[in-house]
Amino acid sequence: MPAKQARSRATRDALVGAGRKLCEIKSFDDLSVAEIAAAAQCSVGSFYSRFADKDGFFRALINDVVDRDSAFMHSPLDCAEHLSTEEILADAIATTLKAYRKRRGLIRAAIRRSMTDPTVWEPFRLHGQAIADRLVARLLPRFPNDPDIERRTRFACQMLYGTLNNAVLIAPGPIQLDDDTFEPELRRVFHQITIGSGASDRPPDDKRD
Template identity: 25%
Template sequence: MTTPGRRPAQQKRSRDTERKILAAARQALAEGGWEGLAVARVAAKAGVSVGSVYDRFTDKDGLVHAIQHDMLDEVDAALRAAFAELGARPGTPAGQLIADAAGTLVLQAVRHGPVMGPLILRATADASLRERGNATSALAEELFTTLILTRADQLTCIRPDVAVPMAFRALFSTVMWQVIFGPGAGQHYLIPEDTQRQELITLCQNYLLPVGNRPEAEGSGS
């Protein structure tokens, strides 16, 4: 897929330099947000000249789009692989499957959150960033919903086709809020991050499953 503002690297040496620049840019974005993503700072972190950055990216926005596309390509691939593995375990009870699926989603947010947060905020003013981010969100919902609906006969909700994506959205929205604003933002009652994650998984289980079929969430998604 063509990324706006990115000049394709043809030679191996050029591709290697591009990877160094993108790794440095991710680090700068995670450490300092949008203001921290100065081209000069990225070049210094990557050990290249400012001109080398502009040889590969038209401007700062082009660099941001490349960061997002590469990161979300990684997330998409990781989600597809993880949910394929979960789907290959037909004997897993619904409660454990919900815990494992939810844990998988949380794990990606934890791994990529420091970079995701600034990108999501930037996407409010950039339709291209928003479109690419929405594609990954839709993929995550599709994978989660399709997997959990394979256990529809074990669920107690009246409309599993509606309830399962709603469970995903409750989980996803809470996790993304924390990614964007930080784990303690907007909270009156402070709950440790690990406890919050486990309670989110339990929330999904309680919404979808009968009492007595809700395993502990601890260790899910690792």
């Protein structure tokens, strides 16, 4: 239900913000409407005057966090001309893992719901695709003689998101999402799949000694 006035919009934003923060500490499926409204310091009636139901709120929340995470994750890749290849890959891993750790409650609920309604996952899928597109755009000019760099980069992204989704959903181990070794292991495997161990980690025009 679109907000018609500034005050109504502020209340709606407060509800979405409360849901976003609550999902940092628990799964969305474990939240009640009353809990969300209380965290936003408004009434349950205010919630239902802006969202048809909890499912409508869930989709609004997904769109909100994807928009936020898109701005957070795209910027480093859009300004990567002077970074080494190793730095670009490391930053992509670090920002993705940080987002998953922060959004795990929402991502877990989205994965479960997508089993019966694939449209729920669509914003996350498009977001991951956009990240892969930007990463490919940064790597292609650095390896002009490698015809498989795009395919390997996209597969590395597929591996990354698959591993993170699995860690959020069922935590199979042996390395868990919050373990200190998770990020360096992801970075090592991503680097190996994408460019291997023999590729240079400097941009083509790097003039450093």
